[in-house]
Amino acid sequence: MSYALVIAEGAADDLLALVESLPSSRRADAVAAVDHELTRLSSNPLPKARSYFGRPAHEFTFKAEGVTHHWGATYRVSEDETSLVITHMYKVPRIL
Amino acid sequence: MPLSRNAQVLRYLLEIAPGVGHTLLAKFVYLADLRARQHLGRPISAMQYRYDNHGPFDAVAFYTARDELIQAGLITHEPAEIGGYAGFEMRPTEQPGQYDFTAAEAEILTWVAKTYASWTATDLCTRVVYTSKPMQAAKPGARLDMDQVNREPQDREFNLERMLAGEKSADEGRVRPLADVLDELRARHSRRGR
Numbered sequence: 001m002s003y004a005l006v007i008a009e010g011a012a013d014d015l016l017a018l019v020e021s022l023p024s025s026r027r028a029d030a031v032a033a034v035d036h037e038l039t040r041l042s043s044n045p046l047p048k049a050r051s052y053f054g055r056p057a058h059e060f061t062f063k064a065e066g067v068t069h070h071w072g073a074t075y076r077v078s079e080d081e082t083s084l085v086i087t088h089m090y091k092v093p094r095i096l
Numbered sequence: 097m098p099l100s101r102n103a104q105v106l107r108y109l110l111e112i113a114p115g116v117g118h119t120l121l122a123k124f125v126y127l128a129d130l131r132a133r134q135h136l137g138r139p140i141s142a143m144q145y146r147y148d149n150h151g152p153f154d155a156v157a158f159y160t161a162r163d164e165l166i167q168a169g170l171i172t173h174e175p176a177e178i179g180g181y182a183g184f185e186m187r188p189t190e191q192p193g194q195y196d197f198t199a200a201e202a203e204i205l206t207w208v209a210k211t212y213a214s215w216t217a218t219d220l221c222t223r224v225v226y227t228s229k230p231m232q233a234a235k236p237g238a239r240l241d242m243d244q245v246n247r248e249p250q251d252r253e254f255n256l257e258r259m260l261a262g263e264k265s266a267d268e269g270r271v272r273p274l275a276d277v278l279d280e281l282r283a284r285h286s287r288r289g290r
Contacts, residue, residue, distance in 0.1 A: 008262040009270040012277045018252055019281055027285035035278050052254060053207045074259050076266070085271055087262035090254040 003077060003084035005042040011073070014089040018071060026064035033062035034089075038073060042084045045077065059092050099168070099194060102161035105141040105205065106186075107170050107193045112209035114187045117178040118158075119150055119217040121186065123225050126152045128208045130228055130245060132201060135256045137248030140201045145242060147234040150217070151225050162186070179216050200256045 007015070015034065019027050037060040050057040052074055059072035070092040077084055099107070102125075109124045110116070116124070129139040143154040165171040169191055176185040197205065212220055225231060230240040249255040265271070 005274040006271040007274045007277055009265040009272070010258060010262040012272060014252070014258060014262075015277065016281070019285065021252055024285065028282070031278055031281045031285060035274075038274060052259065053203055053256065054211075055259065072254065074254075074262070076263070085266045086274065087266055088255070088259035090258075091250075091252045092254070 002043040003045065004082055005038060005086070006083050007086040008088075011086045011088050018089055018091065022064065022069075026067065029064035030062065030069065033060070033064070033069075034071070037062070038086065041073070041075070045075070045084055055087070098196075099170075100142075100161060100164060102141050102143060102157050103164040103168075103170075104193065104195050104197070106158075106161050107165055107188060108195055108197070108202070108205050109209045110171055110186055110188045111193065112206055113213035115185045116213065117176070117183040117185055117217070118162075119178075119183075120212070120215075120220065122153050122158055123151065123217065123220050124205075124208050124212060125158070126225065127212070127228075128205050129242065130230070131204045131208065133242060133245045134247055135204070135249065136200055137246050139242065140197070140205065145230070145240040147231070147236050147238055147240060151221050152231060152234075152240055179218070198257075199260050203256065203260060 019030050022030055037058065041058045045056070050059050050072070055074045055076065057072050057074045059070065061068055061070050063069070072090055072092050073086045074088045075084055075086050105125055105128070106121060109121060109128070113120075113124065125141050125143060126145060129141055129143065132138060132140045143157050145152040145154055148155065162171070162173070166173050169189055170193060172187045172189060173184055176183060178185060195202070212224070229245055230242050234240050
């Protein structure tokens with residue numbers, strides 16, 4: 001079962017800030033990676049590999065111009081189980 | 097008169113996990129402070145932890161806060177058998193508590209109490225408390241170096257407050273199809289624009 005993929009207002013700002021933190025030559029690859037990973041997540045959101053305060057998170061690695069980036073997204077499935085909502089996007093912390 | 101910060105923390109934790117004893121409640125406070133330092137860069141309570149007989153504990157601050165709650169009629173404190181030992185269990189009364197926690201602080205307290213409410217004190221100490229960084233380096237009787245785990249969220253890294261804000265906007269219906277957001281980003285940062 002695939003969920004409709006939506007993003008909360010604040011998380012969309014997070015994504016924009018993440019993309020714009022990269023050199024311009026890497027941004028298209030980053031957008032493509034986010035699209036690929038979150039689409040994959042929406043078609044199979046379980047099992048969760050990581051969680052923050054009980055919220056599942058999907059963390060993924062991609063390369064842009066040979067440089068590895070490690071990003072993540074917290075999410076939840078809507079109560080009517082029709083959509084998957086991205087609630088926060090972030091660079092994976094190095095130490096936690 | 098408003099409750100002290102420590103009393104607020106104890107009462108809030110007891111609302112989530114009513115009926116726990118002193119040992120478990122003290123460990124909840126420690127773990128909440130630890131998590132808060134890791135994610136917010138500051139503790140929630142004003143406890144100053146020492147390596148006590150049963151792990152990290154600020155006896156004076158803890159019992160002062162407990163007595164404050166009993167005197168204010170905000171908790172009950174009754175003898176009970178806890179984990180096979182004679183102890184006391186504490187429960188919130190019907191009287192509502194007044195809290196000044198931020199959303200992130202409340203989330204951390206809730207998460208700690210919900211996650212560990214069903215654990216025994218022994219398991220919690222062995223598996224979680226004693227393996228925490230401040231306890232690994234601590235000496236019995238000495239003050240714990242809690243500052244070593246302080247970490248404010250770095251720019252664009254996981255941020256609890258931002259996640260909670262995202263959830264709030266989702267609750268209020270402020271969401272967009274991801275495809276639309278990605279299309280806008282593509283238009284802005286297409287490969288042709290390199």
